[in-house]
Amino acid sequence: MPELVLWDIDHTLMATRGLGRELWAAAFEQVTGVGLREQASVTGSTERVILRETARLHGVTYDDELFARFTDALGAEHIRRTAELRERGHALPGAAAALAALEERGVRQSVVTGNVRTAAEVKLATFGLDAYLRLDDGACGEDGEGRPELLRLALHRAGVQAAEAVFLGDTPADVAGGHEAGVRVVAVATGKTPAAELEAAGAELVLDGLADTAQVLDALRV
Structure with missing residues (x-):
């Protein structure tokens, strides 16, 4: 082995089963003040790349500070909605x-x-x-x-x-x-x-x- x-x-x-995108959208709006209209491709990518490309699609400036705040917000959304994750996923x-x-x-x-x-x-x-x-x-x-x-x-x-x-x-x-x-x-x-x-x-x-x-x-x- x-x-x-x-x-x-x-x-x-x-x-x-779709909850991941909902959590992502909630975190994105929290840190940018912009509702998610379109998300960059997530297949095989990392959150850093997805956030940078999605920010570009929305005319939002990306930097490391934005990613740090997004990381905190996305983690908090997962914690807050753990019961829903268990039910849906x-x-x-x-x-x-x-x-x-x-x-x-x-x-x-x-x-x-x-x-x-x-x-x-x-x-x-x-x-x-x-x-x-x-x-x-x-x-x-x-x-x-x-x-x-x-x-x-x-x-x-x-x-x-x-x-x-x-x-x-x-x-x-x-x-x-x-x-x-x-x-x-x-x-x-x-x-x-x-x-x-x-x-x-x-x-x-x-x-x-x-x-x-x-x-x-x-x-x-x-």
Whole structure:
């Protein structure tokens, strides 16, 4: 088994079924005073990039101070609406079992996600996945612009070489980011990208989902 398994969160481990956009819109309006009319593409991106591009679409000046205030507001919205997240969202089938199986085998696990840290913590705790993940070994949306940068940071924090890690995600950006960072990628077709597109993007393996724990464990072996 690999020394370290890194997980994307949204559409890889869980789904928020539209609530995520609502929380994002609320935080955006709080910090800009502008109602959200259009959101930049979120697939495989980070909150920093999404905010910068969305601000541009609304004629709002972006800077690091705006991102810091947005990070706080978005985290607070997740905390405030945790009960609604639990009601509307869900962990994807097999996610908890896969995490538990890796934990039993002594494999370290963390996340590499575009989510800001507080939002990631709330999502994982809400669906009972946080106990298996060492977030300090991973990277979140505050930590960089794109997947390659976040993956390299996670490897550095965990003290693990790229060849000893596997990254699981659901988008071509996850696949490309993993390869740029030198990390093997197992893609899951549980998001908006079909399996054929993930294969075409170059994922070493593509799973339909996480429901078959034995299949997930086999896919992760390096």
